[in-house]
Amino acid sequence: MYLFGPPLLLLLGALCAGTRGAQEGSPHSYRYFYTGVSEPGAGLPDFMAVGYFDEQPILHYDSKRRRAEPRAEWVKGAVDPDFWDRNTQNLQGSQAQFQVNLATLRQRYNQSQTGSHTLQLMYGCELRPDGSTGGFRQHGYDGRDFINYDANTRTWVAPVPQAEITTRKWNADTADLQYYRSYLEGECIEWLRKYLAYGAESLRAREPQVLVSDRPTPDGLTRLSCRAHGFYPRDIAVVWLRNGVAMSGETQSWGIVPSGDGTYQTRATIEIDPSSDARYQCCVEHESLAQDLRVAWEPKSNVLLIVGAVLGALVVLAAVAAGIGLYIRRRGTGYKPTSTGDRASENSSNENVKA
Structure with missing residues (x-):
């Protein structure tokens, strides 16, 4: 089992079935991720810690800068x-302890003292849609679980034999067990609610902007692309519809990534036969939308035909208007061709005045 679970995927279950029903409140989380590396690459830190409220980073520390720093303006208030000084001191202590623990784990796993190995810690708490809360604390080594805190039994459990020594030692320390229980069930939740109040505007749901496009493929098909961007929170569902039916199995999703401004973006594509007369729509579901958003794809030939017809009509109208105007001028004042000589004389006279 991987420490932080499998990668998150787009939700393509019962998608775009019509108007969304009433939803419970959104879940929220307050989490920290620590990472220590025994032999980092050139220029990389051997220890880094990042704090998140929901998906927004709020704190950053690394062994290069050795200082806890805010990552969101609203968190300062x-x-x-x-x-920040308290967290700097705490994280400097964690940085040193991680290197000691990495050396210990290399011995537990019978590994040589050379080579790069990674120790990770994830802890925090969550506020669920039904109002219940929960806390978690997990340690991982080289990408897999090492030791976890069981919130139900309020004890440490060892998923692997190499962690049994640590499990017995930590479970014997009743003071530490009480501290973790108090933090995960009390203090952490208090911080979560506090950040939720201060970050209300930054955490406000934002509707996705959706753009559909197409391009030919080398094998003669047409690839339809649906890009959704500018949305928050992160969870979103995007799927293509053919004649109103979801093409979940044929839709290729490209993951959800940060846009750099606190919002997210994603893309979903399908390949179709360009000669098909089926109707294709990109369908998006997101917390910010009262109902699913559908954007239709129009083949370029149809679009160009419509645009051409509109432009042609405008040209005809312009020509008729010009003809009528010319006829009126001829009838009212008589037609007089422009004299090149008169224009030259006038320009010459004007220049003399300016001089």
Whole structure:
């Protein structure tokens, strides 16, 4: 089992079935991720810690800068002035402890003292849609679970034999067990609610902007692309419809990535026969939308035909208007061709005046 679970995928279940029903409140989370590396690459830190509220980074620390720093402007108002100094000291201590623990784990796994290995820690809490809460604390080594805190039994459990020594030691420390229980069930939830209040505007749901496009493929098909961007929170469902029916199995999703401004973007594509007369729509479901959003794809030939017809009509109207105007001028004042000589004389006279 991987420490942080399998990668998140787009949700393509019962998608785009019509108007969305009433939803419960959105879930929220407050999490920290620590990573220590025994032999980092050139220029890379051997320790890094990042704090998140929901999907927004709020704190960053690494062994190069050795300073806890805010990653969101609104979070500065949610903490006292000494918050960053306290966390800097704590994280400097964690940085040193991670290197000690990495050396210990290499011995537990009978590994040589050379080579790169990774120790990870994830902890935090969540507020679920039904109002219930939960806490978690997990340690991983080289990408897999090492030891986890069981919130139900309030004890440490060892998924692998190499963690049994640590499990016995930590479960014997009743003071530490009480501390983790108090933090995960109390203090962490208090921080979560505090950040939720201060970050309300930054965490406001934002509707996705959707753009569909097409391009030919080397094998004679047409690839339809649906890009959704500018949305928050992260979870979204995007699928192509053919004649109103979801093409979940044929839709290729390209993952959800940050846009750099606190919002997210994603893309979904399908390949179709360009000679097909089926109707294709990109369908999007997101928390910010009262109902699913559908954007139709129009073949270029149809679009060009419509645009050409509109432009042709405008040209005809312009020509008729010009003809009528010319006829009126001829009838009212008589037609007089422009004299090149008069224009030259006038320009010459004007230039003399300016001089």
